Amino acid sequence: MRVVITGGAGFVGSHLCDALIARGDRVVVFDNFSTGRPDNVEHLLERGPQVFWLDERDVCDDLYVPGNVDAVIHMASPASPPAYTKLAIETLRAGSLGTENALKLAARKSARFILASTSEVYGDPLEHPQMESYWGNVNPIGARSMYDESKRYAEAITAAYYRDRGVNAGIVRIFNTVGPRMRADDGRVVTNFIVQALSGLPLTVYGGNQTRSFCYISDMVDGLVKMIDSGITGPINIGNNSEFKISELARIVARITGTKLWTVQCPVPPDDPRRRCPDISMAARALDWRPKVALEQGLRQTIKWFREHPLEVRRAARQWDAAGDKRWLWGKGAPVPVGSVPDPDPIYPLGDRTPGRAEQL
Numbered sequence: 001m002r003v004v005i006t007g008g009a010g011f012v013g014s015h016l017c018d019a020l021i022a023r024g025d026r027v028v029v030f031d032n033f034s035t036g037r038p039d040n041v042e043h044l045l046e047r048g049p050q051v052f053w054l055d056e057r058d059v060c061d062d063l064y065v066p067g068n069v070d071a072v073i074h075m076a077s078p079a080s081p082p083a084y085t086k087l088a089i090e091t092l093r094a095g096s097l098g099t100e101n102a103l104k105l106a107a108r109k110s111a112r113f114i115l116a117s118t119s120e121v122y123g124d125p126l127e128h129p130q131m132e133s134y135w136g137n138v139n140p141i142g143a144r145s146m147y148d149e150s151k152r153y154a155e156a157i158t159a160a161y162y163r164d165r166g167v168n169a170g171i172v173r174i175f176n177t178v179g180p181r182m183r184a185d186d187g188r189v190v191t192n193f194i195v196q197a198l199s200g201l202p203l204t205v206y207g208g209n210q211t212r213s214f215c216y217i218s219d220m221v222d223g224l225v226k227m228i229d230s231g232i233t234g235p236i237n238i239g240n241n242s243e244f245k246i247s248e249l250a251r252i253v254a255r256i257t258g259t260k261l262w263t264v265q266c267p268v269p270p271d272d273p274r275r276r277c278p279d280i281s282m283a284a285r286a287l288d289w290r291p292k293v294a295l296e297q298g299l300r301q302t303i304k305w306f307r308e309h310p311l312e313v314r315r316a317a318r319q320w321d322a323a324g325d326k327r328w329l330w331g332k333g334a335p336v337p338v339g340s341v342p343d344p345d346p347i348y349p350l351g352d353r354t355p356g357r358a359e360q361l
């Protein structure tokens with residue numbers, strides 16, 4: 001098979017490139033490196049341009065590929081909350097113009113099309129676990145709207161190209177995924193906690209009672225490959241269905257890194273989903289897919305990778321120190337741990353922060 005992957009130099013996309021090339025597929029990547037890195041796929045260049053072709057390109061520009069294409073996987077989009085907050089308009093464009101360009105390419109080549117959608121289309125869900133039939137609870141102009149709504153639009157235009165242009169399209173709703181090659185500075189909870197624990201910094205817990213369910217990257221890639229190979233339209237949830245409180249995640253990261261649990265309590269960001277856990281019965285039925293890697297096992301692999309990349313960790317931690325708080329991560333309106341946190345013992349209660357500080361920013 002010859003597969004085009006937009007956003008293939010990112011965290012998930014680069015692992016998908018590895019898996020497809022390992023089974024004998026040829027891959028073309030379009031990536032503008034806005035949040036991804038050439039390093040993630042550099043090792044594939046030695047396979048030669050017939051097997052792996054990397055094109056630095058924005059998916060909002062027209063996409064041309066000479067020759068046949070069997071599948072187009074559209075993954076290009078900022079994906080971490082700090083990244084899409086900072087790149088709001090770029091995120092909306094990648095989900096709208098970018099998705100249509102990728103769909104047009106699939107239509108021209110009569111190729112299978114897969115949209116990397118997200119659990120964020122459910123917003124702050126009112127149903128648990130989230131089934132694909134749930135329409136979501138989304139604030140269309142809220143703090144996360146640039147991401148949620150771009151992906152909801154991306155799903156809508158994918159459905160339209162399926163219905164009106166006959167594109168063999170499938171939609172995967174990806175839930176929180178972790179593993180090697182995540183950016184240490186991407187601001188997601190797992191990377192923040194790992195960087196902080198390995199750097200002797202307090203773990204920034206935004207609230208703590210909200211839940212997430214973390215899928216290990218090998219399971220995610222396995223699900224994506226099954227989706228490519230199937231003719232299934234979906235939308236279909238792919239994610240791990242073991243649900244954890246964020247405060248619990250902090251404890252687990254501290255334990256695995258062998259560090260003392262030291263947290264700083266921060267306000268919950270606006271529109272932060274309170275519970276997230278996929279119903280994965282459709283993936284089990286339709287794709288015969290189930291996650292195999294438990295959270296702790298996945299975290300151990302991820303932490304091992306970060307230990308092997310100490311510069312990455314140090315740079316992310318230094319950036320943090322230099323800012324003195326988390327404004328660099330979230331920008332305006334950010335949840336900010338207030339004041340210095342010299343005492344490694346207590347969990348700082350919310351009431352301890354300077355009143356109104358976060359609201360002022």
Ligand code: NAD
Pocket residue numbers: 006007008009010011012013030031032033034035036037057058059060074075076077078079080094098116117118119173174175176177178
């Ligand atoms: P990532 O930031 O590591 O990868 C995204 C890639 O897209 C990057 O390489 C980036 O440079 C590229 N990109 C962004 N905008 C682009 C543009 N306009 N043109 C070309 N390239 C562009 O993120 P990821 O975690 O690997 O996520 C990949 C996809 O999976 C995204 O679509 C994301 O929405 C989806 N997803 C990821 C998760 C997760 O937990 N990682 C969860 C839900 C959905």
Ligand code: UDP
Pocket residue numbers: 080081176187188189190192193204205206207208210212246268269272273
């Ligand atoms: N979070 C946290 N501390 C951090 C970063 C994030 O407590 O340093 C919380 C965040 O508020 C959210 C959850 O962890 O409730 C997951 O955040 P992440 O950015 O990883 O992804 P999301 O699932 O929100 O897209």
